[in-house]
Every structure is written in C-alpha cells, then in structure tokens.
Amino acid sequence: MARTAGSHSDITGPRIREAALRLFAKHGYAAVSMRRIASEVGVQAGALYNYIPDKQALLFSLLKGHMDELLEAWDETAPGGDPLARLEAFVRFHIRFTLRRPESIFISYMELRNLEPENFIQIEALRGRYEAVLEQILRDGQAAGNLSVPDTRIAAFALIGMLTGVNTWYREGGRLSEDEVAALYWDMARKAVGAG
Amino acid sequence: MARTAGSHSDITGPRIREAALRLFAKHGYAAVSMRRIASEVGVQAGALYNYIPDKQALLFSLLKGHMDELLEAWDETAPGGDPLARLEAFVRFHIRFTLRRPESIFISYMELRNLEPENFIQIEALRGRYEAVLEQILRDGQAAGNLSVPDTRIAAFALIGMLTGVNTWYREGGRLSEDEVAALYWDMARKAVGAG
DNA sequence: GTCTATATTAGGATAGAC
DNA sequence: GTCTATCCTAATATAGAC
Structure with missing residues (x-):
C-alpha cells in the first residue's frame, strides 16, 4: 500500500x-x-x-515493551495458593504468551547482544525478575513437598528453555491447538520437576 | 599480536x-x-x-563444520541396546557438547536466518537428522515401555530445548562441574519423559 | 509529518605491488 | 600470502522544502 x-x-x-x-x-x-x-x-x-531518535532506541523500546507486557500479564494471571497450581499456571501462561507473541519472544533474547550496555542491563534485570518468579514457585513447591528438583535455579532455567523452545516448531494452523500444546508441555514440565 | x-x-x-x-x-x-x-x-x-570466497561462505562453512562434527561425534558415542541407556547417553552427550562448543551451538541456530536459501536447506537437513536421532530413541523407549511421552516428536523438541538452554547460564569455572551439570539435566530429562 | 537531497561513515570485495 | 589502495554500494542520520 x-x-x-x-x-x-x-x-x-x-x-x-x-x-x-x-x-x-x-x-x-x-x-x-x-x-x-x-x-x-x-x-x-x-x-x-x-x-x-535512532535505531538502537527502536530496538530497546521493543524489548522493553515486551518485557513490561510479559511481567504485567503474569501479575494479572498469577494465582496464589498451592505451588503446584501456580506452576501449572506459569507453564500455561508462558506457552500461551510464547505462541501469541513469537516475534517478541524471539528478539527478546536473540537481540540482547545488539543492545548497548546501558540498555542491556535494564533488559537483563527484567528478564531476571521473570526467571525469579518461576524459581520462587519451585522453591515453594519444594518446601511444601509438592515437587522435587535437584536445584531450583537450574530447574527454572531448564523449564524456561524447554517451554520457549516451542517457538522452534510451532506454526499457527498446525495439527495442534494452543491448548493441546500447553497440555503437552505441562505434562512434561510437571514430570520433570518430580510432581508426576 | x-x-x-x-x-x-x-x-x-x-x-x-x-x-x-x-x-x-x-x-x-x-x-x-x-x-x-x-x-x-x-x-x-x-x-x-x-x-x-566471501562472507556468506564463511558463515556456511562454520555451521556446516559444526553440524558435521556434532553428528560424527554422536555416531562415535552412540551405544546400542536399552533405549533408556541410549537416552541417557544422548542427554549427557548433548550437554557435554553444548558446554564445550558453546559458540558453535549458539550460532548454529542464531544465524540460520542469515544463511542464503541453498545453504539454509543444507543446514536444516543436518539439524533434522540430529533431532531424528533423539526422536527415534524416544519411540523405541515408548515401544519398549521404558518411558512415556505424550508425543515423541514434540518431546524431542522439548528435550533439546531444555538441554541447549544450559548455554544461557553456564559459565566455565562456576559452582558446577560439567559432570554435575549433566547429572542435573539427566535427572530432569529422565523424569520429563516418564522414566522416573 | 513527510518528502527529497545529502553529509558522512562504513561495508564487501577486488587490483596490483611486493 | 599479504599489503596498500580503491571501487562501489549501502548504511545512519540530518537539513530544509512543502
């Protein structure tokens, strides 16, 4: 046009x-x-x-906007109570968000290295907050005896890596619906943390 | 110098x-x-x-060399027999390879989009062969009753995503040795596929 | 707010001397 | 095999007209 x-x-x-x-x-x-x-x-x-003002500011704005949106969306979604229910909510939330914003998720960690140092620090801090959300759930679940992982920090990284990987194969209109994909990943995530 | x-x-x-x-x-x-x-x-x-000859050929050569090396190294490592033992070997192999060649692993999927179409097709084919290795192990394990996953293809993607994610946090000289990292991931991977 | 035109810098790649 | 010098193209960003 x-x-x-x-x-x-x-x-x-x-x-x-x-x-x-x-x-x-x-x-x-x-x-x-x-x-x-x-x-x-x-x-x-x-x-x-x-x-x-310039190209760098455009990249930063996209990444900052994405991380803010991600954290706000989680804050609105996050349930309280049972750690296992919170974990399931997190897994389903992350899958849904990843499927609906594949481009944002993609650049938010592919383009980190093209951020200038000041900008990088800000985005990394937001990313850290998101990872901390999951780690806290795992710690709570571990303390409550709902699940068992060898190391909560590494388990958090492993889970996020597993979930985000959905981006490498999922294509809209494929054989699986969003809910079916979420259910598959929740099944594996639940077992992975020993809450089978 | x-x-x-x-x-x-x-x-x-x-x-x-x-x-x-x-x-x-x-x-x-x-x-x-x-x-x-x-x-x-x-x-x-x-x-x-x-x-x-040019910059593109340099990139392609790096990616091709990496994939060839990866597949050859697996062929030399791969044990036969029990699907669960083969799965453990694959997980430990992938973690070790990822920790020892972080840069190759990194660019081999970060720079796919910068390959010209002909080159992209070749690298994608090699990547597909590697993923197929894991999927075959999962299928064999499923058939033999050693493990249980909702979908072998997606489980293969999920596992590779989980394992490769080690690159996002592991730094040489940190608190965990290569073997300790491999053991942590094997624990989670084993449980994730219902072989707990 | 957008256009055209341009200043300025940097990029990939090549030619020819040593 | 490497260097220096350079061609050609394309990049970011800005200035001034409309």
Whole structure:
C-alpha cells in the first residue's frame, strides 16, 4: 500500500514498531536497514526520525515493551495458593504468551547482544525478575513437598528453555491447538520437576 | 599480536575461522565486518579472500563444520541396546557438547536466518537428522515401555530445548562441574519423559 | 509529518605491488 | 600470502522544502 504524502502521526508510530519487530525477528537487528523498515511502513527513511531518535532506541523500546507486557500479564494471571497450581499456571501462561507473541519472544533474547550496555542491563534485570518468579514457585513447591528438583535455579532455567523452545516448531494452523500444546508441555514440565 | 608481513598460510586459515566464530557468536553475523575479523587475526581485510570466497561462505562453512562434527561425534558415542541407556547417553552427550562448543551451538541456530536459501536447506537437513536421532530413541523407549511421552516428536523438541538452554547460564569455572551439570539435566530429562 | 537531497561513515570485495 | 589502495554500494542520520 504505497502512499504519497500527508500526515499520519496516529498510525505511523505503531506501524513502525510493528514493521521493525517483524523484520528484526526475521532477519536480525543488524541486518535490517532503516530504509527497509520505512519501506514496509510506506514512508521514506527520514520520516522514521519523527518517532524515534535512532535505531538502537527502536530496538530497546521493543524489548522493553515486551518485557513490561510479559511481567504485567503474569501479575494479572498469577494465582496464589498451592505451588503446584501456580506452576501449572506459569507453564500455561508462558506457552500461551510464547505462541501469541513469537516475534517478541524471539528478539527478546536473540537481540540482547545488539543492545548497548546501558540498555542491556535494564533488559537483563527484567528478564531476571521473570526467571525469579518461576524459581520462587519451585522453591515453594519444594518446601511444601509438592515437587522435587535437584536445584531450583537450574530447574527454572531448564523449564524456561524447554517451554520457549516451542517457538522452534510451532506454526499457527498446525495439527495442534494452543491448548493441546500447553497440555503437552505441562505434562512434561510437571514430570520433570518430580510432581508426576 | 600485530604482525607486519610474510606468509602464514598454515595458521591464518584456522585463525580466521576461530575469530569469525567468536565474533559471530558475540555480536551476530550481520554486525561483524570483514575488517573486524581481519583485525582479530592480525591481517588486512583483503587477505581474508585468499581463504574464503566471501562472507556468506564463511558463515556456511562454520555451521556446516559444526553440524558435521556434532553428528560424527554422536555416531562415535552412540551405544546400542536399552533405549533408556541410549537416552541417557544422548542427554549427557548433548550437554557435554553444548558446554564445550558453546559458540558453535549458539550460532548454529542464531544465524540460520542469515544463511542464503541453498545453504539454509543444507543446514536444516543436518539439524533434522540430529533431532531424528533423539526422536527415534524416544519411540523405541515408548515401544519398549521404558518411558512415556505424550508425543515423541514434540518431546524431542522439548528435550533439546531444555538441554541447549544450559548455554544461557553456564559459565566455565562456576559452582558446577560439567559432570554435575549433566547429572542435573539427566535427572530432569529422565523424569520429563516418564522414566522416573 | 513527510518528502527529497545529502553529509558522512562504513561495508564487501577486488587490483596490483611486493 | 599479504599489503596498500580503491571501487562501489549501502548504511545512519540530518537539513530544509512543502
């Protein structure tokens, strides 16, 4: 949808972020030029700089937005009570989020190395908070005798790695629904932490 | 170690590959220039082209070399017999390989998107062969009643994701030895597939 | 707010001297 | 086999017209 001229401040900003997210996920931050993003949006490269100060800020904004959204979504979802129920909620939440925001999940750890040091520190801190959520659930479950893992910290990493890996094979419209995928992963995750 | 002149064909070739592997893993293929690789090796950029036709061929060569090495190493390691023993061997093999070749493992799936189509197809085929190894073990174990997973294909992806994730936290010289890490992961992997 | 035009820097790759 | 020098292309970012 090529366009010619005029003012579209309301929609251009979001469209820049959408295009950048999609292109960064597909080709990588360093491989995507500002011209290419602009072309996807239907403007010239110079117009992007009405919305972002530079390319790095665009990447940071996408990652920061993703992590904030992830943590807020969990805070709204998180149940209390039984550690095992909380673990199941976390697993299903993570799978659902990963399936619905595959590009955000993808760049949020693929493009960490392209963040400048200050930005990297901020994103890493948010990531750490998310991992700590799972580790706390595992610790509580261990203390309550609901489950048994050799090391709560490493078990948390192992579980997140297992769950996030769904991105490598899942394609929308495939043989399994979102709920079926979540059920499969919950079955394996539950057993992995000795709550079988 | 800057150098000035002379002929070093025996060592320059391998050093180019080592430098490229390290830099690609740290910063990403697209973010690393040929000049930077040359600088690490201690030659000028033009000299690289005595060893490789272009940058893309360098990336492909690294990924191809890694996958070949991975598959050959497994063929030499793979035991026969009991599916559960084969599964344990696979888990320990994968953890050991991942810990010893973190950079190769890292770029072998981070840089897939920077491969040109023909090259991508080749690497994907090799990756598929490796995943098929694990899936066959799971199928055999399922048939023999050694283990129980909801879906052998997805369980294979889940396990590989879990195991490869060790790269995100393991640092040499940390509190855990390679064998201890392998034991932790084997414990979780074994339980995850219902062979607890 | 967007365009066109451009300053400036850096990239991949090659040519020819040594 | 490596160096220096360079071609050519493309990148980020900015300036000024509309």
